Amino acid sequence: MSKQYQFKLVLLGESAVGKSSLVLRFVKDQFDDYRESTIGAAFLTQTVTLDDQTTVKFEIWDTAGQERYKSLAPMYYRNANCAVVVYDITQSASLEKARTWIRELQRQADPSIVIALCGNKLDLAARRQVSQEEAKKYADEEGLMWTETSAKTGEGVTEIFTAIAQKLPLTAPSATRAGGARAGPGARAGVDLNKQAASAGQPEACNC
């Protein structure tokens, strides 16, 4: 019998390091050189197949720009199972920013959260300011996963999400629900407004 596990994944990192591009590459296998700051990117999901029996579905939360002025809501970190903290290998300051986000995660998020540090823009390696050694050393010290990616070429993108999926504790599906991963409407412990609104057959709920 195949099993699907669902996890909440949050993205963090300084503006313009390529958080949204990374997700766009992972979810839709697209890249846009002149992508505007995140607008309208609602709620993305992508499934990773681990083996014949097991798939992991990521529910991906982008910052929607709320990181810019220290305005990320506690809701953002709440029940996050994993985080991808992104820096730009051509901007050494962005790694400093990543360290700040990792401290914030350690403070606000669940202690069991899986954190991956991700150096993006590998296609611009000629302009590299952050060495692999420096980033890897920091990641090892903090017990983080680490890799470099290029959202532009796609290099390393699927790999990092797959690696995260492999590292997440795959307990029984019911346990992942209790752990906070929202496993779709049917799996919620509480009441589902959407479902009820549809099945209650109240016409006024739909034409207001």
Added chain:
Amino acid sequence: MDEEYDVIVLGTGLTECILSGLLSVEGKKVLHMDRNDYYGGESASLNLTQLYRKFRPTQSPPTELGRDRDYAVDLVPKFIIASGELTKILVHTDVTRYLEFKQIAGSFVYRDGKISKVPSTEMEAVRSPLMGLFEKRRAKKFFEFLQGWKDDDPTTHQGINLDKDSMKVVYEKFGLEPGTQDFIGHAMALYLDDDYITKVARPTYDRIILYTSSMARYGKSPYIYPLYGLGELPQSFARLSAIYGGTYMLDKQIDAIVTDDEGKFVGVTSGGETVKAKQVIGDPSYFGAGTDGGKVRVVEEGKVVRAICFLKHPIPGTEDSDSCQIIIPQNQVNRRHDIYIAMVSSTHNVCAKDIYVAIVSTIVETDRPEQEIAPGLSLLGPIYDKFVDITPLYTPTSSGENDNIFITRSYDATSHFETVVEDVQDVWKRVVGSDLVLKKREVEVQG
């Protein structure tokens, strides 16, 4: 900050966040600021550190209460009516994807010194200790009349005209006792006082139907509540706004509201910089409420007293409910306004295990507000700790149509969010110039 915005929104209370979210979805360029370093303004949910900072700045929270991060204590005691207007906005904007809801386990009413469940079905009414045998029959006829009412079928009207006759006429037709009228008017129609009795019956009919249909939706009570506290609601609408391009700045002191020679809004000054926008929306605290500085654009309409109480047990007489509402109708305690109790607990992820958070509130009628809520406090049993807040209710002095300054109202004493949505609709109409029409967001294809 040298950009120009369509709308600047001040304060991240629920009203402001819903408006910000809806305006961003509509394509407006929104800048949303708050002087606090947390979301929610007057409708925030605070952790212990924030709660103590607000009420007892010199004291730190007792370790006995447990972990700081387990707490989300609401400042305003309100529940969401399952079939009400806020639910519609939550569903239509799809912010429900960021939230999880649970039912409130029970709805109770105080009568003759004790509390009983508010009957909401015929079965419950028949078993309810609130009414004697003959009164039950009369009440049954009354509810059958309401449920059977069809506007276009005069045979269901039994000689009553809901749009002309007062509620008094309806009560008298069915011969309902004053005590029964109390629980119908206050615990079901959720009126805060008795003024509705002499008014036309239609709004009361609508409110009772809303109550019973909400009750029918999930079963235990007409209310639902977001896990992690009411403060999640503004956060979810703020996220909606941000996703549609809204810019968020917390922890920003607002130094001045800048206007031109004619008094029209120009911009907002913060940290020595002035950001320009066509319009500004904000809660009363940004427009002179309770301060000496700046132009005062709001007026105080009254005061609400709220006592946040930490208990180590469920409220006695509520069948050990993990959450409940208790309404004390004004007649029962010789007042003009009802006293409300709203209780939630760790089931809703708002406090540590085995702690219960009850908020007792009412509209202030005397110069000794704390004494006015004593009948409510006495129902709670031993109170571990109590934080009392007396909050003025502000309303704007002008519509904003002349100066492009649009001010929201304070959170009132009602036990639900229906008046908050009315305020959202009202401000929307003034800001945009047309009625708020909720469009379903496009459903994106999920991979």
